[in-house]
Amino acid sequence: MIAPTLSLRQAARAEWEAVVVGAGPSGALAARELARQGASVLLIDKAAFPRRKVCGCCVNAAALGVLRAVGLEALPEQLGAKPLHKLLLVEGPRRVGVALPAGVALSREAFDAALIREAIKAGASFLPQTAATVDRGDERLHRLRLRCGEQQRGVQTRVILVASGLGGGVMPHGPAVTPTPVQRSRIGTGTMLDEAPRWCESGTIHMVCGSGGYVGLVQLEDGRLNVAAAFDPAFVRSAKGPGPAAATLIAQAGLPQVNGLHEGPWQGTPRLTQSSVRLVQTRLFVLGDAAGSIEPFTGEGIASALWSGAAVSPLALEAIRRWTPALSDQWAALYRRRVGRRQWACRLLAAMVKRPVLTRAAIHALSCVPSFAAPVVRYVNAPLPVHCN
Numbered sequence: 001m002i003a004p005t006l007s008l009r010q011a012a013r014a015e016w017e018a019v020v021v022g023a024g025p026s027g028a029l030a031a032r033e034l035a036r037q038g039a040s041v042l043l044i045d046k047a048a049f050p051r052r053k054v055c056g057c058c059v060n061a062a063a064l065g066v067l068r069a070v071g072l073e074a075l076p077e078q079l080g081a082k083p084l085h086k087l088l089l090v091e092g093p094r095r096v097g098v099a100l101p102a103g104v105a106l107s108r109e110a111f112d113a114a115l116i117r118e119a120i121k122a123g124a125s126f127l128p129q130t131a132a133t134v135d136r137g138d139e140r141l142h143r144l145r146l147r148c149g150e151q152q153r154g155v156q157t158r159v160i161l162v163a164s165g166l167g168g169g170v171m172p173h174g175p176a177v178t179p180t181p182v183q184r185s186r187i188g189t190g191t192m193l194d195e196a197p198r199w200c201e202s203g204t205i206h207m208v209c210g211s212g213g214y215v216g217l218v219q220l221e222d223g224r225l226n227v228a229a230a231f232d233p234a235f236v237r238s239a240k241g242p243g244p245a246a247a248t249l250i251a252q253a254g255l256p257q258v259n260g261l262h263e264g265p266w267q268g269t270p271r272l273t274q275s276s277v278r279l280v281q282t283r284l285f286v287l288g289d290a291a292g293s294i295e296p297f298t299g300e301g302i303a304s305a306l307w308s309g310a311a312v313s314p315l316a317l318e319a320i321r322r323w324t325p326a327l328s329d330q331w332a333a334l335y336r337r338r339v340g341r342r343q344w345a346c347r348l349l350a351a352m353v354k355r356p357v358l359t360r361a362a363i364h365a366l367s368c369v370p371s372f373a374a375p376v377v378r379y380v381n382a383p384l385p386v387h388c389n
Contacts, residue, residue, distance in 0.1 A: 026288030054190030060299030
């Protein structure tokens with residue numbers, strides 16, 4: 001368990017230069033980068049860490065590039081991450097392998113906790129199991145209301161970074177900074193099993209597609225099996241739960257049964273595609289999934305989260321020194337250029353796997369000419385520059 005580095009009372013006595021709400025990859029990396037530049041940073045999250053989280057266990061080449069840019073390239077290896085070499089697409093009896101240029105499988109328990117420890121090592125203060133609500137602010141300071149158990153305190157900060165994820169629920173006085181779920185998009189759900197079946201080989205992401213959604217299976221660094229799925233809500237209801245829904249797709253593909261799918265505790269997320277929000281308000285930046293999301297597949301979400309945590313820090317530092325409305329435009333334009341343009345690949349893949357006919361056609365085409373996948377794979381894994389200039 002990562003202990004808090006200060007009490008709620010101590011946090012309320014300080015005037016912070018930056019408060020980061022959400023200690024996932026985007027928030028923890030943003031806190032680290034700001035603290036490395038000498039800013040006084042308070043990182044808070046409503047969860048305790050390490051926490052069990054089933055989404056985002058694939059760290060692709062773009063994400064590894066961000067870690068390398070901020071000096072954390074050794075972190076995945078230190079945590080025992082398993083290299084990923086292949087994406088195996090399965091639809092009914094059809095299957096095809098797509099080579100991956102780089103990437104690792106790493107549990108979010110280990111990864112998120114390690115990034116928080118790096119932020120603390122850089123000088124950030126950390127408060128877990130603490131909820132935050134943004135109060136009124138002015139041109140000089142923002143005020144937040146923090147709640148930990150029965151205790152409540154107010155804190156002041158020059159800049160707020162909202163990295164509270166999908167459905168994070170952080171609400172300022174005025175426009176919401178929580179993205180709105182897009183109707184008809186799929187829901188995310190997943191579970192963690194103690195042991196991977198023999199057919200689920202290490203180093204391969206197995207993506208099993210069907211008419212009701214898809215299931216991704218990958219071995220983690222400790223031998224557990226991460227099962228992450230995107231389902232149509234109606235399909236989950238008709239199957240009587242996410243476990244039976246996943247088992248149905250796997251059976252339709254002719255793969256052996258995965259023990260524990262029905263019994264395992266399944267975690268759910270809001271609809272995976274969520275509309276964008278205003279990325280900046282006065283002295284407030286929004287990053288990561290809190291800025292809106294597109295249904296991810298093989299690590300795009302983690303790459304975007306890490307990039308936003310690193311890339312926002314120069315603008316946040318400038319805002320600490322002197323806020324100007326131009327910072328809003330700079331962050332919105334930068335985010336659209338680096339993240340928004342890349343999301344077309346996710347939209348394309350999401351549209352394809354929702355239509356079995358297109359999925360079968362794509363698998364057939366790839367089995368005949370594997371190089372067809374190269375442009376999409378290359379684009380999704382392309383480096384993400386982390387500097388604003």
